[in-house]
Amino acid sequence: MKALAPDDKVLVSPRHLAGAGLDHLADAIGPLIHLFGWQTEHNAASGHVALDSPEGSMFVDFTPSRTDGVWWTIAHHEPFWKVECTRQTPIEAVAAVTQCLPQLLGDRRHADRIPLTTSSLADIAAQNHWAASLEGRLFTSPDGHCTLRRAPDTEIAWSVEHSVHGGFGTYWSTRFTADAPPAAVTQFFAHLATSAPAEREFREIPFLARDLGYALITPARGAAANPHIHHAVARAAPTHTARHC
Template identity: 30%
Template sequence: MSKRQQWTGWGQAQQAQQHYLVEPRYLAGGGDLRHVGEFLRASGWKDIARSSGTMLAFDSPDQMVRVAYQPPGGWQVHGAAHGHQPAWQVTLTPQTPVEIVAGLTDALTKPRSAHAPNVWAPLTEKSWSMQQDDYFVAQSPDRHAVVQYVQAGGDGSQNHWWVGARNEHGPVWNAQATASTPLHLVQSLTTALADPEPVMRPLGHVPLSNRIRVTSVSVMPHQLGAWQQARISAARAAAWSRNWVSSRARTGSKASGYARTR
């Protein structure tokens, strides 16, 4: 079957489409931006792409965080200063797999864990090697991905996290996070980075590299839609739960105030 014949299924609801499971995920290519954007939308984030002039842009409900994508620069995630938390920023180049970007951005929509974050734990659990020289560095078992904490300058103002992947052709993508980036977000990023599960890419969107493993699969459009909808539905359910709890807390606070007044 020719490439053209394989792709004629786009407009036919019941025709199977050729996709590929790609691993390791950090060499799978950028992927569909909607994987990130639609989850944020379903989580109650405000779509400001049109007003901001970017391809993709969302503000958090409290307007403290913005996630944006604009080629050729790629992803920009900004967090405003709040209380004891200084401003922070994460940048990810365009070919960063969306599943890894979502490791960070999904975490922005969820309550922070009570456990102390450990950026390195998800990596060592997946047998990444750890080294310490002038900076801390973890390297994937295949040596194609790296996480570093770079200590630059005596006052620490230039310290930052650096994450990147390369194949036989050279660097593929990288991400940088300021040292002020909340550690639980960096841990969510490294968790997604080290996840051994393959990611799916459509025909024509698989990188040309002998460093990846590819499995061909035929997928019905309704199956793709169901998988995407499950992710969106989970985000909506979590947002509804948070709003309900918040509403109950406000109602309880008002009731307590009324009782004290009486």
């Protein structure tokens, strides 16, 4: 295959290696605005987006200018709970949480279009070959770079962390406070751990992740077969070298 250009559209798996994917920002905020009528403020200069639920009990804040790297904050007022995601958190997992927020507030409109997973964390892990500790407090991706950890009786009840060889460009984390609904955690995990690839421009994939033996990058355009089928076949190939297929 020819070398990939920076702006080539590609499919990437596993998702935790794919980078933020902010070209798909609309997937995280669009349904709240267009389907559920959440109030929105947008600062075009800074990229800041703030959304409030119609009854004012929940907000979503996207602030790409934050110096601490926490770009996403999802918070509920009473009872108070919060989810925070740093800048490289894959947008597919973030969107899985934001899209389910209306249902968590009791708004079942469009529930058929935004299904909530019925699988447990343990089942999601098993289906996607993540290792699980005996007590169910730690789930680890097959390549060992991503973990979901439970810390009961602490302020941060669930945390997800990812890093490749300690590389800054590959590090991201997501934290759920103690009263965060279990459905928010399972939605995030289901859309992170899935074997379905994420779509990115090649330039968006963190440099240290591109040549990992467990990473698979295939063209999203121009494949003889359906690009997703091509990716799935390549994923099943018995090789452990880095693959740009």
